[in-house]
Amino acid sequence: MSFLDSQFQHLVPYVPGEQTRTKVIKLNTNENPYDPPQNVIEAAKEAAKTLSRYSDPTCLQVIQPLAKHFNVAPENIFLGNGSDEVLFFLFQGFMEKGVQFPDITYGFYEVYSDLFHLKTEIISLKEDLSIDLAEYTGEATVIIANPNAPTGLMIAPEVICTFAKNNPQRLIIVDEAYSDFSEASLVPYLEAHPNILVVGTFSKSRHLAGARLGYAVGSKQLIEDLNKLKFSHNPYSVNAMTLACGEASLQAQDYVDECTQKIIATRNWTQQELQKLGFETTNSQTNFVFCQHPTVAGETIFKQLKEKNILVRWFNNPRIANYLRISIGTPEEMATLIQAIKEIEGVDI
Template sequence: MDFLDPRVAQLAPYVPGEQPKTKDFIKLNTNESAYPPAPGVAQAVTQAAANLQLYADPTCQSLRQALGDYLQVPAEQVFVGNGSDEVLAFCFQGLMGHGVAFPDITYGFYSVFAQLYGLKAQVMPLREDLTIDLADYQDCEGTIIFANPNAPTSLGLPAEAILQLVAANPKRLVIVDEAYVAFGGQSMVPYVKDHANLLVVGTFSKSWQLAGARLGYAVAQPALIAELNRVKFSFNPYSVNGMTMAAGQAALADIDYHQACLEKTLASRKWTAQALADLGFDVLPSATNFLFVKHPEISGAQLYPALKERKILVRWFDKARIKDYLRITIGTQAEMAQLLAALRELVD
């Protein structure tokens, strides 16, 4: 007997980047931070673990207050969830009843969530140069969502262009996924107070060194935050556990460490981009903690397995418009030097 809902049977699930079972790989394929969490995080998590017999605060009030202070918004405008993926899932569940529009080359979960929740989706092609043209979205009636900077392309849009889209139709919701904004993008968080139809999603997985903790957030005016809470409290009020909340607060308490890790990542990105260009690669200008690159003579399908044989993991997408590209996470300077040595050998 087949118990599976036909809608689920037709899903094409999201495929995460490979997680190697051994420690001998240089892992540049899932855009994690190259650096460990802030020094105070482990102690905070250990202290929180002493209370695992108790439910954590379902409102996440102390974490929301700390995050609001960092983002310079009231706690009432902050929502937190089990990674930004859960936050996005709640958005697709509760805020897209009139359909959704998103780019054809972007974060893979958008299309998965649209299919999972049975939403009418408009998939908008990127320009030939892989940039998002917001003019394409002006006539969309449903919710619009896009990543800025975009993944996997690494390209960002200026805040002014996004504001024009937001202001063009105050009755249409615009969701901006800012997973990589700390690495060079322009955040839309400062504009939330003036636009009831703007919602910004962020994560602690990249610039806060907490991918394994699973902590994401949204910023919007209180009415939208209340709707996200309606979905969350209809699903699992305790989706953010006490140790994750403690880790998030400890990370936020050490801004100097956060900034130091950012600066090291940006310096390695600049060095790697120039070194790849010197090897003949086309390198898109990145506002993220990764580079999107291709070589004019060697395809991504050739380079990806060749690097894997050399114990270096990068990301390759078998999609028509981007199959020649590799997405390369920025690791430590030593890791990037090893990557360049391997690529130089392959290119030569």
């Protein structure tokens, strides 16, 4: 017998990429393949000594250096328990007139819109898998991942700014989980466009997927309203060890940048090698590649790679059922992946 409220009985929860402790090459959840910087590890150890006390609800030890990193004021920064919590508050409190997002994008958007019973319009990507903002009409809040996942494609900031300027009464949320691997961010444009809010994460380029630290950058009013929701829910949602790790990460920017450039270089190499094997790839601006083979089904490659202890992501979605999303690992891991793909029957060598 279920005691769950009937309004939630229908929910279809988000399905994360497979997690495993067995020895595999794990290329299915877009994690950073490199260890956190040493000062982050040391900061976590030191913070562990304070776990008998509540964490600082103001999160200033991260907000202040993050604001400096983005060249904004601390009042323009919000911190949450991963970007998923930031998105949770946005769907909960900023979409009274409804929400619009693409049909192929981060799966939590649809989960949250269902959870909060929002008026939702899901707009199809174009045939080339790009987002056409001209199709986002009306008054609803718009949320897009830029670069988008799982396609890896991005919209130029100028295009989004023009859209925001032409729709001043609409909130435009830009989820920049992967922006550090791309050509641009919307953060430098926020002062001129107070109806744009940027959401980001420490999970990808900053090596902290397991720490759960996300943020939003936007106008003072937007950040105040986000904090109103957070402090009505859980003021201590960002724990002390995560705050310490986030602060240390911002002190190790050179290492973060070095690893990011390694990932970009490995991504470009991987795309070229896949193309040599007959794969079609999108112009990914992320830490993953999105690809399909013209004659071998994506599900087939996914299953055969798993038999070789290599995990990639396959989505059971008719529009992209032939595609694979492959996270970028170390150069050695990606070389092993390419060799494994060469051994799959039907792949051109």
